[in-house]
Amino acid sequence: xxxxxxxxxxxxxxxxxxxxxxxxxxxxxxxxxxxxxxxxxxxxxxxxxxxxxxxxxxxxxxxxxxxxxxxxxxxxxxxxxxxxxxxxxxxxxxxxxxxxxxxxxxxxxxxxxxxxxxxxxxxxxxxxxxxxxxxxxxxxxxxxxxxxxxxxxxxxxxxxxxxxxxxxxxxxxxxxxxxxxxxxxxxxxxxxxxxxxxxxxxxxxxxxxxxxxxxxxxxxxxxxxxxxxxxxxxxxxxxxxxxxxxxxxxxxxxxxxxxxxxxxxxxxxxxxxxxxxxxxxxxxxxxxxxxxxxxxxxxxxxxxxxxxxxxxxxxxxxxxxxxxxxxxxxxxxxxxxxxxxxxxxxxxxxx
Amino acid sequence: xxxxxxxxxxxxxxxxxxxxxxxxxxxxxxxxxxxxxxxxxxxxxxxxxxxxxxxxxxxxxxxxxxxxxxxxxxxxxxxxxxxxxxxxxxxxxxxxxxxxxxxxxxxxxxxxxxxxxxxxxxxxxxxxxxxxxxxxxxxxxxxxxxxxxxxxxxxxxxxxxxxxxxxxxxxxxxxxxxxxxxxxxxxxxxxxxxxxxxxxxxxxxxxxxxxxxxxxxxxxxxxxxxxxxxxxxxxxxxxxxxxxxxxxxxxxxxxxxxxxxxxxxxxxxxxxxxxxxxxxxxxxxxxxxxxxxxxxxxxxxxxxxxxxxxxxxxxxxxxxxxxxxxxxxxxxxxxxxxxxxxxxxxxxxxxxxxxxxxxxxxxxxxxxxxxxxxxxxxxxxxxxxxxxxxxxxxxxxxxxxxxxxxx
Numbered sequence: 001x002x003x004x005x006x007x008x009x010x011x012x013x014x015x016x017x018x019x020x021x022x023x024x025x026x027x028x029x030x031x032x033x034x035x036x037x038x039x040x041x042x043x044x045x046x047x048x049x050x051x052x053x054x055x056x057x058x059x060x061x062x063x064x065x066x067x068x069x070x071x072x073x074x075x076x077x078x079x080x081x082x083x084x085x086x087x088x089x090x091x092x093x094x095x096x097x098x099x100x101x102x103x104x105x106x107x108x109x110x111x112x113x114x115x116x117x118x119x120x121x122x123x124x125x126x127x128x129x130x131x132x133x134x135x136x137x138x139x140x141x142x143x144x145x146x147x148x149x150x151x152x153x154x155x156x157x158x159x160x161x162x163x164x165x166x167x168x169x170x171x172x173x174x175x176x177x178x179x180x181x182x183x184x185x186x187x188x189x190x191x192x193x194x195x196x197x198x199x200x201x202x203x204x205x206x207x208x209x210x211x212x213x214x215x216x217x218x219x220x221x222x223x224x225x226x227x228x229x230x231x232x233x234x235x236x237x238x239x240x241x242x243x244x245x246x247x248x249x250x251x252x253x254x255x256x257x258x259x260x261x262x263x264x265x266x267x268x269x270x271x272x273x274x275x276x277x278x279x280x281x282x283x284x285x286x287x288x289x290x291x292x293x294x295x296x297x298x299x300x301x302x303x304x305x306x307x308x309x310x311x312x313x314x315x316x317x318x319x320x321x322x323x324x325x326x327x328x329x330x331x332x333x334x335x336x337x338x339x340x341x342x343x344x345x346x347x348x349x350x351x
Numbered sequence: 352x353x354x355x356x357x358x359x360x361x362x363x364x365x366x367x368x369x370x371x372x373x374x375x376x377x378x379x380x381x382x383x384x385x386x387x388x389x390x391x392x393x394x395x396x397x398x399x400x401x402x403x404x405x406x407x408x409x410x411x412x413x414x415x416x417x418x419x420x421x422x423x424x425x426x427x428x429x430x431x432x433x434x435x436x437x438x439x440x441x442x443x444x445x446x447x448x449x450x451x452x453x454x455x456x457x458x459x460x461x462x463x464x465x466x467x468x469x470x471x472x473x474x475x476x477x478x479x480x481x482x483x484x485x486x487x488x489x490x491x492x493x494x495x496x497x498x499x500x501x502x503x504x505x506x507x508x509x510x511x512x513x514x515x516x517x518x519x520x521x522x523x524x525x526x527x528x529x530x531x532x533x534x535x536x537x538x539x540x541x542x543x544x545x546x547x548x549x550x551x552x553x554x555x556x557x558x559x560x561x562x563x564x565x566x567x568x569x570x571x572x573x574x575x576x577x578x579x580x581x582x583x584x585x586x587x588x589x590x591x592x593x594x595x596x597x598x599x600x601x602x603x604x605x606x607x608x609x610x611x612x613x614x615x616x617x618x619x620x621x622x623x624x625x626x627x628x629x630x631x632x633x634x635x636x637x638x639x640x641x642x643x644x645x646x647x648x649x650x651x652x653x654x655x656x657x658x659x660x661x662x663x664x665x666x667x668x669x670x671x672x673x674x675x676x677x678x679x680x681x682x683x684x685x686x687x688x689x690x691x692x693x694x695x696x697x698x699x700x701x702x703x704x705x706x707x708x709x710x711x712x713x714x715x716x717x718x719x720x721x722x723x724x725x726x727x728x729x730x731x732x733x734x735x736x737x738x739x740x741x742x743x744x745x746x747x748x749x750x751x752x753x754x755x756x757x758x
């Protein structure tokens with residue numbers, strides 16, 4: 001159980017600067033998810049913490065101990081790889097016992113610890129098998145078991161579910177969440193899947209191009225995104241954006257928006273330093289649009305997707321901006337039809 | 352259509368490749384006479400054995416009416432090996448018989464007679480059974496002039512291992528060559544593969560300055576032909592030998608017994624040479640295999656606390672078995688079949704000659720005894736064949752199955 005701290009962490013591969021000045025504090029026992037589009041540096045950041053890559057500059061400390069010069073095995077971490085990385089020539093038992101064996105732990109203790117870990121993951125019956133004889137989900141369990149056996153301060157997961165099919169992914173996600181409550185260890189989890197991020201995390205770190213976009217609890221990020229990127233990244237379907245200018249409200253935390261044939265007052269203003277008249281973007285989630293014949297947002301439907309649980313309508317407005325509306329009701333709207341929407345300005349954001 | 356064509360071409364290739372081996376084996380199993388007088392392809396069909404039935408020797412004067420016996424007993428009595436057995440199906444009679452058209456004269460007759468047929472030969476009736484029993488009955492007792500019957504007896508194919516017994520047990524050359532070849536080949540296979548495995552791991556997974564350039568350098572050494580290096584290599588070995596000789600003279604009292612000279616051409620020089628010239632290819636092959644192992648496996652082992660040596664012995668070696676096996680077959684075959692390196696750099700004592708040199712020498716001594724030469728050649732082929740077949744089970748497909756996704 002340990003705190004993980006990153007200070008001014010930088011990493012370059014040659015001329016490519018992939019991690020830029022990242023500062024981050026992860027509390028003891030916290031479940032932190034790094035999320036971002038591919039190439040944002042989230043896996044690299046995890047590998048830096050694991051010690052599989054060397055820092056260009058900065059400080060990483062785990063359990064109040066600087067670890068930059070320590071090899072991965074001495075950092076008190078255990079990692080679960082996306083591709084499982086099981087040792088194919090060893091049985092499940094030996095896979096899990098490998099690290100203990102290298103540490104010189106006695107045979108009796110190895111047995112006891114491996115069996116304890118296997119029990120937690122309910123895979124005692126798999127111990128004599130080889131990885132080739134396991135299904136994808138079972139292999140993932142073994143990989144997690146191998147991490148548990150080491151009894152680490154910090155668990156690192158590198159997109160552990162991306163090789164599983166949808167149903168199994170859901171089950172394993174639930175299990176990882178349970179495991180975290182059971183073990184209480186600090187966990188860092190990398191994913192590009194926002195659903196995993198939202199459901200698992202105590203704290204989400206959104207990354208883009210090697211920089212932290214926002215850090216916070218899932219609902220904080222969802223309801224109060226710090227910038228257009230975070231707003232667009234979290235939530236499905238994606239948030240709608242309309243270009244316009246800030247008419248009023250500079251220096252305060254609410255503003256008035258005009259543009260794209262829309263007007264909104266008393267909207268949450270992100271970044272109070274914007275001057276009046278600055279070009280801004282209005283963001284509003286598709287779920288917050290309500291069909292209203294008197295509404296100011298008008299658009300022509302181009303595509304209607306009926307998902308059963310909700311109806312997603314793609315529209316284009318008079319000036320060619322595309323936007324979406326998602327409604328839990330099954331709306332009686334066909335493609336080509338003109339629809340008007342209204343929205344509550346407290347649900348919108350100005351970036 | 353193309354499928355048939357492929358099969359035909361494949362069959363043809365297999366035939367061409369297998370034919371010399373069949374020829375070698377067949378010839379080595381035939382008798383000396385047979386291998387000298389006819390090609391190996393005649394060995395599978397019944398052969399004709401020439402034989403003369405003679406009623407009695409000139410010195411015998413006792414008259415008799417019936418001559419009887421067994422064809423096999425007679426055939427085997429005059430042959431020192433390759434027991435003839437089976438069925439006598441037919442006899443080709445060849446000889447002169449009275450010509451019915453020209454009374455008082457004879458004509459050349461060729462007649463095939465079968466078991467149970469009665470043939471009139473020189474005033475007597477000749478009958479034989481398929482088990483070889485025959486009788487030659489005359490109407491009255493004949494003596495003293497012997498009567499002859501020249502025949503060619505159709506005989507089933509015969510094979511024997513006499514040639515192998517002769518080269519393996521009656522002479523020390525081939526057993527010595529076998530031993531010498533093993534002494535050369537086994538270390539000359541194990542040493543380079545061990546060094547190469549370590550080097551390949553370092554080239555694949557350890558970070559050190561100049562790694563890629565060094566690898567290119569090692570691989571480019573593959574283009575240096577062994578023959579080109581003979582002179583410097585030999586000079587090197589004789590330099591070492593001279594140095595060892597003087598050391599020997601200085602350290603021991605060998606000058607008294609005049610045994611100071613240290614040989615420069617030894618088994619060890621062969622090991623060193625074969626190791627040196629085998630390494631570039633070995634490193635290249637193994638490095639390319641090892642670099643293809645999933646990176647996550649090694650990273651996982653690093654997180655588990657394995658050192659480079661532990662990763663090497665506990666992960667890389669077990670997972671590289673197919674590559675190690677295929678290279679050891681390569682190296683074993685190359686060293687086992689090598690003539691020229693052994694000739695220039697290996698020991699020159701007759702008892703230390705390796706197999707290819709021994710075979711080359713036998714070309715001279717056994718040039719009229721093809722069956723012996725071929726028996727030696729087959730023995731030298733069988734060893735790599737056994738090595739290949741026993742290594743076969745290490746070519747395991749899907750060794751990495753289950754380790755990483757898609758595996």
